[in-house]
Amino acid sequence: MINAKSANHINLKGVGKKFNLSPTKKEGILFKCLNLFSAANTAAKDSNGFWALKDINLVPQDGKIIGIIGCNGSGKSTLLRIMAGIYQLDEGKISIGGEVVYITSFGQGLMPKLTMKENIYLVGSLLNLNQKEIKQRFDEIVEFSELKDYVNTKVYKFSSGMISRLSFSATIYCVKHKNPEIILIDEALEAGADLNFKNKAIKKVEELIKGGATVILVSHELELINRFCDWVLWLDKGRIFKEGLPQEIISEYIKTNA
């Protein structure tokens, strides 16, 4: 899967990300000051650091679909957030060329006290659309979410399934126009919606993926990974444990976790 060309859209070399797990973080200034004088401080600093990602090399060929699987806490989302530019890396090199779209479920981020309509406008703005562009997509979003009757209902009255429908529909229609070169999908397809909607959503994502972008797909739905991906990375404790063709990696993954 390593491509000889250097101008790939995604190019990760020895990427590492360290999180500070120090319990003192939220304990206030006083605690931090006291800690300064403690001899254990310097030693503690290193042991508290936790490498969420280490030595990640990933240079996918443009236009390929890469799946990432692994247990909770294996670093999947962290890796995507680094590629999306939300997190900064602590080690290694990364180069991202082209428009990136990061699709994740942020149902909790919706404003519960605003109506569905207001929330759609908010999400649209957050995804960098202006009022006119959102207006153009508004009907499609409502239509796709099948929540037409609740456009003026406040979101706190929604069930969790409805929220994930809304969040997914708004996101997917707001990013669709961008013709991104890179699409990062972080478990956006499995957040509590029913089977009918899930199938619809998968189809929608398929349309987006088939546009020729390089796609990184994080999912616990192994069947999806198998169906879409050209190559699969298995992350374990922040490292690439195995990589290869979907079928091989997935069957091994299932065996290990059985």
Add this chain to the structure above:
Amino acid sequence: MSAKFWQKIKEITNLSLSLAKANFKLRTEGSYLGILWYLLDPLLMFVVLFIIFSQNLGSQIAYFPIYLILGLIMFNFFSTATTNALGAITNNATFVKSIKINLESLVISLIIQTLYSHFFEIIIFAILLIFYGINPFYLLAYIPIIFFFSLMTLGLSFVLATIGVYTSDLNHIWRFLTQILFFATPIFYSIKKPNIIFILNPLVYYLKISRDLIIYHQRPTIGFCLIIITMSLIIFSIGLFVFQKAKNKFAENL
């Protein structure tokens, strides 16, 4: 640089306005009086202070009620904006962690929102001006003043929002500091001879120039205007610089 730069400015403005709109709706949500609160808040505060102070302190100041309310609403703008800024990033943690957005917008939107409610307060103020027989035309001079005042407030808000990500202690400290500032600023009293506290308090300058122009129709010296402009630009630049330096680390610290 320029095309990309302007594109970014446009994006930030768009998002700031949308966020301000959403927040504005949130504030009036579920309240019977809704938008009226924007007028009632400053009015009630004004009535209380007027009753307390007009007898003793106010008697030496010309047009004391006007003097008082202008100081009050300007201070109100400053304290509301900065207090809200403390949570600008932390209150939007989900978005910061899941979407790559221009984080400046989260702070700027709060200033816009505060400006909006400030506008209602200015309306009340204008009505009082007419009531006390002062030409409201001079209120036009307030436009450049509020511009630089907002710039200064925004600069400070950037710093507060940044610190707010790392510690919640600032919430308490800032509440205390604004309280001190309220008494250290000539809102319900006037100063004859500025001592060190007043020289160091930036609010004093904005209040003085506004009152001189709008109430007493006195033109400020060019030097005084330059002080205000320079101070605003410096505080804004420092704030923006701090925010730019720190913003890439926000997502992982929430």
